[in-house]
Amino acid sequence: MSLITTEIRDRVGILTLNDPDHRNAITLAMNDEIGAVLDDWExxxxxxxxxxxxxxRGFCAGADLNDLMAGSNAAEMKAIYDGFLRIAHTPLPTVGAVNGAAVGAGMNMVLACDIAIAGRDYAKFDSRFLQIGIHPGGGHTWRLRSIANRSTTMAMVVFSQVLRADRA
Known part of the structure; x- marks a missing residue:
């Protein structure tokens, strides 16, 4: 099974993270697939x-920590970061269609998009990095601060406040 699915409708490429049994957690293999699709579409x-x-029901639960910890060095973490940057730097206009929880690295995926549309009943944004004992990497704090005020950014990053769609 592919970890992503793709469809093209009316000149719009729709890329779907496709591992719902794992809440679409980002793996190194998924990141590679995303990069290959972006290369083709660009x-x-x-x-x-x-x-x-x-x-x-979920957008993305973040990075698959088991996948990352299986590696022997920081190259795996850099590869995940490169995935967000790949989305952020594509010349294609990007829309994050957030259909459920965007947690940690999943929130970074949304922050890498030009615009996000949040499903009112299910979408939520959850930094969670510090809560699980890891740093908010991938430019998370900087990207969040570029679209939210300082108080909201600090509440989400430092105190793990979850932001639901109606407040986003």
Whole structure:
């Protein structure tokens, strides 16, 4: 099973994180698939925009920590960070269609998009990094601060406040 699915509708590439049994947690293999799709779509004049979403009820539960910890060095963590940056730097306009929880690195995926649309009943944004004892990497605090005020950023990053769609 592919960890992502793709579809093209009316010049819009729809990339769906497709591991709902694991709440679409980002693995190194998933990151590689995302990069390959972006390479193809950026070279295709028939694609004018990208929508990023998740299969099932969750957008993305963050990085698969078991996958990251299986590696022997920081290269695995850098590869996950490079995935967010790949989305942030694509020349395609990007929309994060947040259909459920965007947690940790999953929130970084949303922050890498040009705009986010949050499903009112299910979407929530959860930094959670410090709560599980890891740093908020991947430019998380900087990207969040670029769209939210200081108080909201600090509440989310330092105190693990969850932001629901109606407040986002």
């Amino acid at each position: 070279a295709d004049d028939g694609i004018g925009a990208l929508v990023l979403t998740g299969a099932g």
